[in-house]
Each structure stands twice: as C-alpha cells, then as structure tokens.
Amino acid sequence: MKADPVGVLTGTHFLDGDQACCEGALAAGCRFSAGYPITPSTEIVERFAYRVPLVGGMFIQMEDELASSIAIAGAVWAGARAFTVTSGPGFSLMMEHIGYAAMTETPLVIVDVQRGGPSTGLPTLPGQADMMQARWGSHGDYEIIALCPTSPQECFDLMIAAFNLSEQYRTPVLFMMDECVGHMTEKVVIPPADQIEIVPRRFTTAPPGSYKPFLPDPDGVPPIARAGDGHRFHITGLTHDEQGYPAMNVNAQQQLIHRLIGKIRDNAGKIARNEEHFLDDADVVVVAYGITARVALRAVQMAREQGVKAGLLRPVVVWPFPLARIRELAARPSLAGFVVPEMNCGQMVLEVERAVAGRAPVALLSHAGGTVHRPEDILAAILDSAAAGSARRSTGQVRPAPLAEVSR
Amino acid sequence: MSQEHTSDVPPCDLEPASDAPRPKKVRGTVYITPNRCKGCGFCIAFCPPRVLEFSDEFNAQGYHPPRFTNPDGCTGCDLCGLYCPDFAIFGVILKYAPPAGRSAPAAESGERGAL
C-alpha cells in the first residue's frame, strides 16, 4: 500500500540524519513513539514529539529505556506502528525487550545511534561498536534484522524499509546509525506519498475465538491481531505453543525456536541488501558499513587512481550479514584479500572471516571510535593487501585452501 | 474434569407441586469440579451454614474434595464459589416451584448464586 500523505514531508530538504530518521518513521506510518533522551539520538524523538501530534499521533517520554522499549510493544499490540531511539547505554538496557519482541514476534523498530563506548564512553562522538550486540545482545537464540544507513537520505529511505521488514517478518528490526550520520546535514529528498511503498500489517482474518497468535502462514510468519477486536488472545515471553499458551517442554522449544530463527535465516537472501562499487574486477574488496563506507569509497577511488583494482561491498542490511556474497567474492582466484575498516576493535570482521573461511587474507582496520577513518589509512591498507597479493602470485604461492566451511 | 452435583435434588426436573407449606428458607446446592480442588479448605471454613466437609475420596491430584454434611442446609449463597482459589466449586440458589394454583412468591426468584 502507499504511504499516508499526511505523514510524508514531500520535498527537498536539508536535514541531518536524526531528523531524516524521524521523517522516515512518519512516512512509514509510525504514529507512536516512547523514548528516553540520550545523545546523539535525542533529536529524533524531539522532532517526532513536535511533528507527530500534528498528524494524529503521540510521543511519550518514558522514565527510562526499559520502559520505552516495552511501551512500544504495548502500542504495537494495540494496533500502532511504533519505534524508539537510543544510543549505547540505552541500547544495553533495551536488550531484554528486543528478545521479548523477537520471542513474541512483535513488529517494531529500535534505532541505535551509535557513539563511542563502552559504558558512558564518548556521547557526542561516533562509534560502530554495538554491531555484535545488535546481533547477540539479548539472551537466548534468536535472529535479528538490522539496517545501517550511510547518509541522511538513507536514514529516511531505510527507516521505511525497516518498518516494512518488521511487518513482513513480524519481528523487531534494529536501525544502526552512528553519531556522524546522525549529526551530518545533507540534502534529503522526500518523494510524494504515492511513490512510497508500505508493507501493510498482516492482520488475521480468523473469526474471534479461533485466532492463534503463533500459528504461521505458509511463509513461516503468523498473522497478527490487536487487542480490543474480540480475539481474546494470549501473548507470553515463555516458550509457547501456537495458541500462545506457555508450553515449557523440549518439543515446544525446538519447534518454536527453529521457526523463529528460520523465519529470518531462511529468508536471508530476500532480506539482504548490499551496495557495490567497482566489485566486478576487484582484487581487493573493502567491506564497510555506515559512515565508514563513505570514507572507504573515497579510498577505493584513490586506489583505482593508482591502478589498484579495489572495490567496495557495503552491506545495507547488516544482519543477516551477507555471508553468501562474501563467499562468492572469496572464491575469486584473483582476489588479493579483504579489508574491513570499522569504528570498533573488530566486530563485523569476524563475520567476514567466518564467510571467507580462510580462503583469503582479511585485514582489519580498526578504530576505537571518536572519529571516522581517514581515507589515507584505508588506502594504505588496500595497497598493503594488493601488494601482499602480488607477492604471493609472483612467488607462485597458492591461495590457502578454505578452512572447514561453516554450514550456514 | 466432570462436574458433580452435590445435592439430592435432581437437576432440570420440575417436581410436582407439594402440599407442604411454603418453606421460609432459601435452598441451594453446589457444583464441584473435583479435579480442580486442591484441598485448601476455604469453602469449608467460610460456608456460613457450615454444611461442607472434606470427603474421603481422592481426586486425581490426591486431594479430598468437599462434600455436603447437610445438603438441606445449603442456602446457595455461593460464598464457597467466591472464595475457591481453584474455581472448583460454586453454589446456586434453587428455584421454588409453586404448587398448582398458587403464584410463585416474589422473594425467591432463582438468581444464580449470590454476588
């Protein structure tokens, strides 16, 4: 269905990433948010608090992030689209409720505008050190979808994609911004509402009394209901059966967890979204995301100017991570290696290494956070990788055989 | 989880009018779902006419469900039902069926249980 025009600020704007994120939520039909102030995310909800009453929605500042992250779940079960925003310390507090949303299959969006960490860290400076936490932060087994914008324009566009993915897979979706993208101001073009595609919420068509909140459709995703429509359903975070009743036994656990994980893992190919530059003939593949990808692109261009065939793979959907694409690239006989710059001490590089499975060198260019990489530093890493690759070829050194493949 | 009816008045059976004078007391009976009972004793302790006691039978969980000591004393007040934490018992007031030719007294209008 098309976006509701009342929430779409059509036009060409000069916005920062936080502001564009807010506009993306409104364009996606989100009319409820509960949040708590934390730098550098606060501007998103400040703008939302200002904008949303004019389009019939509401914002409530809750007493902490624990309350914010569960209040939005409550609003979703009353029928609303809802999101909240935070940064590192608040993200840590929201972990239990990310797990609750995954377990109860509650569609919602949580924005983490990453800053330097750990702990209070660097509140006003960028980081990318919550990436693994986004995947594994809550306890137990679950899969998560996470998107990573690289510009204010993407903060707008991808928020709509985030809401759409959450409705399509009846799952929480994480939006991993960083302080640099959040606070940089750029041109943001917001199209007319009829050019914005929204995935409608898949409400049940079962008659009241027969709805089962966790009985999946053939695609593995159960239709949802909302309180007040007479379905009298029950939702729990305990391991449950299709009716939502607690079923704390091994069989129920196996069935439920495998379905929840499969819902996303089996659809990883459809969910995946990457942006690629100069990859067709690349000998050195840079894998970067968020703000780092913009610097990496500059470094790739500089390398090309020097005659080194570098390319950039930018995962836009970072979870599930594009393992398949990395494996394809790793299989290239001419490949010298991967370079992974990230504003952390090595997080997504672990996924790259896992996908590469030893077939090619993977060089991490880590940065503890606080500022973005310099293009020269990434360029140097690219050149090193290229040089090492040439050296191996000239000595006839064979590319190492792949280590045991991880099965997924 | 079958329910037991614990009174000698058979259900849904309209008795022929009796010649006995109209009784002054309200009469009731209780229904028990034995396998829900956990033998807590609330119904027995809080029954105002004290007409319940533990039976000798065991339910599936090994508890003794209640039974009447004196079914005629039950007033159908449903305090047992109100207190029962296990939803295992509830009381109903029995309706008075007037003898032919006499109208039913207004006082006893057969409402289900006392709220």
Place this chain on the structure above:
Amino acid sequence: MSAFVNLDPAVNPVEQFLRSDRMPHIWCPGCGIGTTVNCFARALLQAKTDLNKVAVVSGIGCTGRVAGYVQFDSFHTTHGRAIPFATGLKLANPDLTVVVYSGDGDLIAIGGNHFIHAARRNVDLKIICLNNFTYGMTGGQVAPTTPVGAFATTTPYGCFEQPFNLPYLAESSGAVYVARWTSFHVRQLIHAMGEALRKKGFSFIEILSPCPTLYERRNRLGDGLDMMKYFKESSVVRHGASTREVGLTFQGPIVLGKFVDTDRPDFLTSMNQQLGRTLEAQYDGCGGDHVRS
C-alpha cells in the same frame, strides 16, 4: 418431595472469564490469587464491562500468571514492565480497559520506577497488586514488602529492611484511587475492583494474600486458611485513613479500606487539553484510529 428445583445447571459464573482449557492452574493449595480472580470476574460482571475491550497485562511471578488464565486479550510481559507495556497499550487504544494484574515484587521492586511514574502521569490503568510479602515463584526471597523480622531465603536471619507502605507510595506518587483489601474480604474487594474499573485514572488496589508454600511456611504461619484468619481477625476497615499510617508489621494490625478516591485529569485528557490549547486548530486529538495502523 422437595418443592425446590434447579435452574439450567452447572456453569460456574466465573467460567466465561477463564481459559478453562488451562485448568487446573499452577497456584498452590491455599494461595489467594485465585480468590482475587474470582472477585475480578464478578466485578466485571457487575460493571457490565465490554469484555472484548478488557486487556490484562501481567509481569513475572505467581500473580503474573493471571494473564495466562483469564479469557481476555492478555499479555504476559517481562519482569517489572507490565505497567509501561500497559501504558503503550492504553495510549495507542484508549478504548481498552487496561488492567495490570501482578505481584508486589514485580510491580514495586523491579517495576517500582514504572509504578511511580505511571501514577504521577495518572495513566488510566487499573493496578491489581497482590501482596504476599515475598517472591513466590522463585522460592520465597525477600521483597520490598516483607515485614521487618520475617524470614525469607535471601534474608535467612530475618528481614531488617523497612518495607514499602504501598498505599502511601501510591498516593504520594499521584494515584487517584488507592485501596487495600485482603483475599479474605471478598465482597469489599469486588466492590473496590468495580470502583477501580469505573474510575478514570491510575487506580491501585493492594490485596494482601496468603503464600502458604513460602512466606507462611518459612515463617511458621500455618497454611492458607491460617493467613485468612489473620486477615480476618487483625484487620480494621478505616475508609479515608491517612496512608502514612497504614504501614504493616509482621503479623501486626492491618488497616483496610478505600484510602484515596480523588479526581484529576488522566494522562490522555491532560495531553489533549495541553496540545489543543497550544496548537488550537492544528491539533485534532490523538489516539484511536490515527495511531493504529
């Protein structure tokens, strides 16, 4: 032959409120939670509430299991967070009657912050707080309501922390309806629940209740019936009593009653008034279909 006959027999008036396929429930013999659920069902019957619009939200704990046993749109949420979940539910659909049914540990310890803020905001929620002076589900640990001197597994030498006086806490946080009853005082409890259901604003009912398996056993207080006897014999009803003075001590006197019943605009009313005043014609109200997708 008896002149008394039965009407169409045999359905417990409470049965329509229960998920019968889940009976018998897990609560212990002599636990008071089920009794309060009986009262809740009867209060709903009397209030003639639209049952399709009732939503029950629970946290974690024995009382938290209420959500799973009642035949409403019901939500078993995370520990301590029933109230903020209920807040989101209510604000996104103000037509719902949202009842939070949970225990003292869940609502007041881990949930304490949410409790005081929702009371401050006067969100239109009905809080049924079952106080059994302990953390039952996990085996009887000390709770913020455990009286001084009582034993609990994590205070094996006796509790020495002053407990919360819940009606005082609720009133001082801004609740507009505050009452305390016990599992013994069933008729008054039905009446209080009915009042809370009809009240617009943050309504709080504390229900003292037996936990025979843990609180009572560890403190040698007998079984459920013994605790009910204590409630009956040691309580006095003082409507309108000052909540400062209704704190509890170990097996001491209990003050029951309706302590607070005032009026002030609830959260949504205040919000709509304020935004209407500031934005005038630009503001069209909130909630309902605007918010729901």
